[in-house]
Amino acid sequence: MFSLLRSMWLTFLHAFHKRETIQYPEEKVKLAARWRGRIVLTRDPDGGERCVACNLCAAACPVDCISLQATEDETGRRYPDFFRINFSRCIFCGYCEEACPTYAIQLIPDFEMGEYNRQNLVYEKKDLLINSEGKYPGYNYYKVAGMAIGGKGKGEAENEAPPVDIKSLMP
Amino acid sequence: MEAAAPNYFLIIGGVLLVMLNVAALLIWVERRLLALFQDRYGPNRAGPFGLLIVAADSIKLFFKQDWIPPFADKPVFVLAPAIVVVTVLMSFVVIPFAPGIIVADLNIGLLFFLAMSSMGAYSVILGGWASNNKYSLLGAMRGAAQMISYEVFMGLSLMGVVLLSGSFSLREIVEAQRGLWFFIPQFLGFIIFFIAGIAETHRLPFDVPEAESELVAGFHSEYSGMKFGMFFIGEYMGITLISCMLVTLYFGGWLGPDFLPPILWFILKTLFFLCVFILLRASMPRPRYDQLMEYGWKVLLPLTLLNLMVTAAVVLWLNE
Numbered sequence: 506m507f508s509l510l511r512s513m514w515l516t517f518l519h520a521f522h523k524r525e526t527i528q529y530p531e532e533k534v535k536l537a538a539r540w541r542g543r544i545v546l547t548r549d550p551d552g553g554e555r556c557v558a559c560n561l562c563a564a565a566c567p568v569d570c571i572s573l574q575a576t577e578d579e580t581g582r583r584y585p586d587f588f589r590i591n592f593s594r595c596i597f598c599g600y601c602e603e604a605c606p607t608y609a610i611q612l613i614p615d616f617e618m619g620e621y622n623r624q625n626l627v628y629e630k631k632d633l634l635i636n637s638e639g640k641y642p643g644y645n646y647y648k649v650a651g652m653a654i655g656g657k658g659k660g661e662a663e664n665e666a667p668p669v670d671i672k673s674l675m676p
Numbered sequence: 677m678e679a680a681a682p683n684y685f686l687i688i689g690g691v692l693l694v695m696l697n698v699a700a701l702l703i704w705v706e707r708r709l710l711a712l713f714q715d716r717y718g719p720n721r722a723g724p725f726g727l728l729i730v731a732a733d734s735i736k737l738f739f740k741q742d743w744i745p746p747f748a749d750k751p752v753f754v755l756a757p758a759i760v761v762v763t764v765l766m767s768f769v770v771i772p773f774a775p776g777i778i779v780a781d782l783n784i785g786l787l788f789f790l791a792m793s794s795m796g797a798y799s800v801i802l803g804g805w806a807s808n809n810k811y812s813l814l815g816a817m818r819g820a821a822q823m824i825s826y827e828v829f830m831g832l833s834l835m836g837v838v839l840l841s842g843s844f845s846l847r848e849i850v851e852a853q854r855g856l857w858f859f860i861p862q863f864l865g866f867i868i869f870f871i872a873g874i875a876e877t878h879r880l881p882f883d884v885p886e887a888e889s890e891l892v893a894g895f896h897s898e899y900s901g902m903k904f905g906m907f908f909i910g911e912y913m914g915i916t917l918i919s920c921m922l923v924t925l926y927f928g929g930w931l932g933p934d935f936l937p938p939i940l941w942f943i944l945k946t947l948f949f950l951c952v953f954i955l956l957r958a959s960m961p962r963p964r965y966d967q968l969m970e971y972g973w974k975v976l977l978p979l980t981l982l983n984l985m986v987t988a989a990v991v992l993w994l995n996e
Contacts, residue, residue: 512959517955520712526716526717
């Protein structure tokens with residue numbers, strides 16, 4: 506009986522405590538930088554697309570909400586022809602970001618994606634591609650990858666030695 | 677009271693209007709108070725202080741699809757929610773809000789109240805049975821068992837008040853409290869009536885018949901639209917009724933210092949108990965079902981009988 510009265514009294518005292526509610530639309534929520542919100546495609550420092558359309562994100566996606574088509578430009582750079590994320594399926598697990606070998610796909614702290622029309626939740630490449638390097642500034646996949654690509658031969662990437670000619674007998 | 681006769685319709689209309697509005701407003705009061713006790717804001721967007729959620733809720737209830745399951749017993753299904761509202765509203769008939777503001781000054785007012793509140797059990801058990809759903813039936817059975825067991829000593833706990841005032845008329849009971857409010861000589865009776873009242877309105881922490889975590893929503897799982905709304909409103913009116921009864925029987929009804937009119941004293945005291953009901957909801961855990969029944973039969977019933985015997989002995993001794 507006493508403990509019941511005590512808990513009632515303690516609950517009553519909460520009436521004079523500070524309220525914890527965040528008055529959302531007026532008062533913005535402070536989110537951590539690693540918050541898994543809206544998905545974006547980032548660009549490399551030269552302004553090119555980071556995504557090489559390797560399909561690893563689509564393969565890692567547990568709800569299969571990512572679909573894309575790979576294509577190549579004339580210099581051999583791979584890029585996605587289209588890149589589509591259905592955010593009405595997306596569970597914001599971040600597996601796509603984990604799987605991405607080029608840091609192209611990233612989840613950013615933005616959750617204000619409400620739509621009245623479900624179809625508007627399907628984001629195309631033009632909606633996803635942002636003009637920023639995201640969380641990994643300065644990283645340029647094609648600069649460190651050992652591929653011969655538009656104006657860069659084999660062995661010319663950063664931290665890369667020229668390839669050894671294994672057919673030659675010269676030392 | 678011949679002079680008051682033309683006013684009867686006014687009083688009846690007034691009581692109806694006030695009670696239905698109080699029940700609707702309690703939706704808002706409860707949500708705001710619960711939020712206050714839990715360090716939240718509660719509804720504060722729709723209208724000033726979120727008051728318009730009452731309107732929004734009522735509009736929603738009226739326009740929701742009023743669906744009757746094909747497997748239900750249709751006439752009983754429709755009748756059940758009406759019973760709770762009717763019985764609770766009928767109970768308000770005998771409550772003296774202030775001198776002259778009473779619909780029917782019955783000389784057995786207290787018995788009428790007890791009879792009407794027992795009828796409320798019909799609504800629960802018929803609603804659960806007509807739904808033809810196992811969860812509903814379980815909820816209804818629990819509800820009926822709980823209401824009937826707590827009904828037993830609810831009536832007995834009031835007999836102390838009757839002994840002290842020597843009348844079943846609620847108006848005379850209030851008049852008898854001019855010297856001393858009954859909650860002091862009848863403190864045990866007050867506590868027991870309070871607990872029984874909570875159980876009677878199956879209000880938290882005794883909301884076992886509708887325990888969401890076990891029984892979906894208990895006896896009203898299958899109800900929708902305004903039929904659910906009637907159960908909902910019935911519960912709030914039940915709380916108001918029990919608060920009114922607590923005030924009338926133990927806290928001197930309309931009596932109070934002269935600087936406020938009697939009706940205001942009654943309203944203030946009733947509001948206090950309404951807030952206590954909500955505070956109880958915010959702070960108490962729900963007991964297990966067997967604990968609830970054991971508590972009622974093994975603790976409260978003997979205590980009530982003891983209270984009754986001691987009161988009777990004291991009254992006899994004082995009268996000698």
